[in-house]
Amino acid sequence: MRYIDRKRLQLPDGWLDRAAIATKHVSNGGDPSDHAGVWRELKDGLADLFNDKCWYCEVPITRSDNAVDHFRPKGRVSDAALEHIGYRWLAFEQSNFRYACTFCNSRRKDVEGGTAGGKGDRFPLLDESQRVYTFGSVAEERPILLDPCEVGDWRLLGCKKENGKPCAVGNEIEQCTRAESSIEIYHLHHEPTCKLRHTAAVQLLSDIEEAKGLFTAAESDAAHSPAFKNAAARILKAIHVDSPFSGEMRFLLGGERDLNHPWVQELLET
Numbered sequence: 337m338r339y340i341d342r343k344r345l346q347l348p349d350g351w352l353d354r355a356a357i358a359t360k361h362v363s364n365g366g367d368p369s370d371h372a373g374v375w376r377e378l379k380d381g382l383a384d385l386f387n388d389k390c391w392y393c394e395v396p397i398t399r400s401d402n403a404v405d406h407f408r409p410k411g412r413v414s415d416a417a418l419e420h421i422g423y424r425w426l427a428f429e430q431s432n433f434r435y436a437c438t439f440c441n442s443r444r445k446d447v448e449g450g451t452a453g454g455k456g457d458r459f460p461l462l463d464e465s466q467r468v469y470t471f472g473s474v475a476e477e478r479p480i481l482l483d484p485c486e487v488g489d490w491r492l493l494g495c496k497k498e499n500g501k502p503c504a505v506g507n508e509i510e511q512c513t514r515a516e517s518s519i520e521i522y523h524l525h526h527e528p529t530c531k532l533r534h535t536a537a538v539q540l541l542s543d544i545e546e547a548k549g550l551f552t553a554a555e556s557d558a559a560h561s562p563a564f565k566n567a568a569a570r571i572l573k574a575i576h577v578d579s580p581f582s583g584e585m586r587f588l589l590g591g592e593r594d595l596n597h598p599w600v601q602e603l604l605e606t
């Protein structure tokens with residue numbers, strides 16, 4: 337996961353007017369799905385913001401296999417203490433849109449891998465008493481789910497270098513709770529995804545090891561410098577926001593900081 341500045345999204349001509357009409361229809365008791373075309377209009381624009389990757393898991397996805405996810409569900413909310421028919425008033429609010437793959441977005445079970453997950457109608461809060469049920473501001477709600485549109489949330493997720501499984505990074509209980517719940521609800525521990533993440537991690541760690549050797553060698557013999565720069569460029573690409581699992585790759589690179597290798601920190605700051 338990485339931070340995504342959704343304010344960069346360019347809207348099609350007249351979209352705000354169409355969204356306002358749809359919102360009015362819903363406020364009069366209409367079904368948000370009757371106007372699904374309104375949020376689907378933004379799908380390609382949302383995909384462009386993150387190089388066609390799912391905003392939650394960073395897996396590259398073809399546009400036909402994905403969806404505009406409503407961060408706050410537009411339909412029933414299963415985590416609500418009372419019956420909740422959905423944040424229907426946010427169904428056409430662009431700040432509520434995320435771009436997600438089927439595994440993160442839809443509830444499903446992976447029998448072979450022994451995992452289950454997918455957001456579906458889930459939206460737990462840290463303090464359920466702050467839950468908003470009817471038209472109004474949700475500013476006081478504190479979501480448990482990590483949000484790629486919140487500046488610091490993505491930094492609470494990392495992965496294990498030995499198998500690519502996602503893990504919580506924070507030290508505080510609340511941070512860990514949020515990360516662990518997000519791993520389960522977004523199905524980030526889905527076995528095929530872990531395998532892809534692990535493949536990326538193995539390549540990254542191999543490049544880091546090579547770069548460290550070349551950096552040390554270049555200190556006494558400048559002839560190694562070009563090869564070091566090539567390895568560093570590969571590492572930089574792996575942690576670039578356009579690359580798959582770039583958040584987790586940044587986390588793994590952060591674990592390789594070393595006083596003898598200041599370039600690691602320099603790459604992280606690039």
Ligand SMILES: [Zn+2]
Nearest residue numbers: 390393437440
């Ligand atoms: Zn995903």
